[in-house]
Amino acid sequence: MLKRAIVLTAGVLMLAGCATQTRYVDPAADDGPVAMTMDYRDFEKAATEAVEDMVASGAVSNPNGGRYIMVVSRVTNDTMQRIDTDQLTKKIRVALLRSGKVVTTTAVGLNGAEDEMSMAARELRNSEEFDQSGVQKKGTLQAPDLSLSGxxxxxxxxxxxxxxxxxxxxxxxxxxxxxLAFWEGETPIIKRGSNDSVSW
Structure with a gap:
């Protein structure tokens, strides 16, 4: 019985030793296998192409100077996968912010404010517990100029x-x-592979 237990333990340890080890992946130099599902490389490609095209087209160049204020509207997932569309829109927002042409408001959204603190901080007005010189005044929130949807x-x-x-x-x-739509774009991502691969 002891001998059998030792053999089983050794077998388990051998299998564990043969298992693929977890490792870091450098997103900038990832040449690993391509999945049939959408992965981070696809979102990176789509976001990069969209922002480069927006900037090149002049759609995000404010003729009055300064930066446009953008709000993220609805981006619908009509795939077989459970995709969080923020994975795409966040990359676009970051790239536009870094371009110096667009800022994103988080004070409004289709389902309410993305960051509810903008309004919560304004509820401190007239509270005797707070120094009113530091409380946000009326009329300081900025309305969006542009809306991103898709x-x-x-x-x-x-x-x-x-x-x-x-x-x-x-x-x-x-x-x-x-x-009016100032800009519209479409990025196709086409994958071909084994029928055994799943795309959901």
């Missing part, structure tokens, strides 16, 4: 003995004063 689509096809998965990341930048 959709991520997925289409699956059989191509010979393989499957092809197509993702389309479609974005619009709307001028809120006129309701």
């Amino acid at each position: 959709k991520i689509l997925q289409r699956n096809h059989t191509v010979g003995k393989e499957q092809q998965v197509e993702y389309y990341i479609m974005l619009s930048l709307t001028d809120l004063a006129t309701g």
Whole structure:
């Protein structure tokens, strides 16, 4: 019985030793296998292409000088995957902020403020517990000029003995004063691979 336990323990240890070790991946130099699902490389590609096109088109160059204020509207996930669309919009926001052309308001949104503290801090007005010289005054919040919205689509096809998965990341930048789209873009991400691979 003891001998059997020793053999089983040794077998488990051998299997554990053969298992793939966890390691860090450098996103800037990742040449690992490509998944049929969307991964961080796809979001990086889509965000980079969108921002570069927005800047090149002049859509985010304010003719009055200064920076546009953008709000993130609805970006719909119409894929088979549970995608958090913030993974895309956050990259776009960061890149636009770094461009010096756009800032994003977190004080308003379709489902309420992204950061509720903008309004909560204003509830301190007239409170005897707070020095009123440091409390935000009325009329200081800035309304957005632009709205970013979009959709991520997925289409699956059989191509010979393989499957092809197509993702389309479609974005619009709307001028809120006129309701006109200042900019629109679409980034297709096409993957082809084994029918055994899953895309959800």
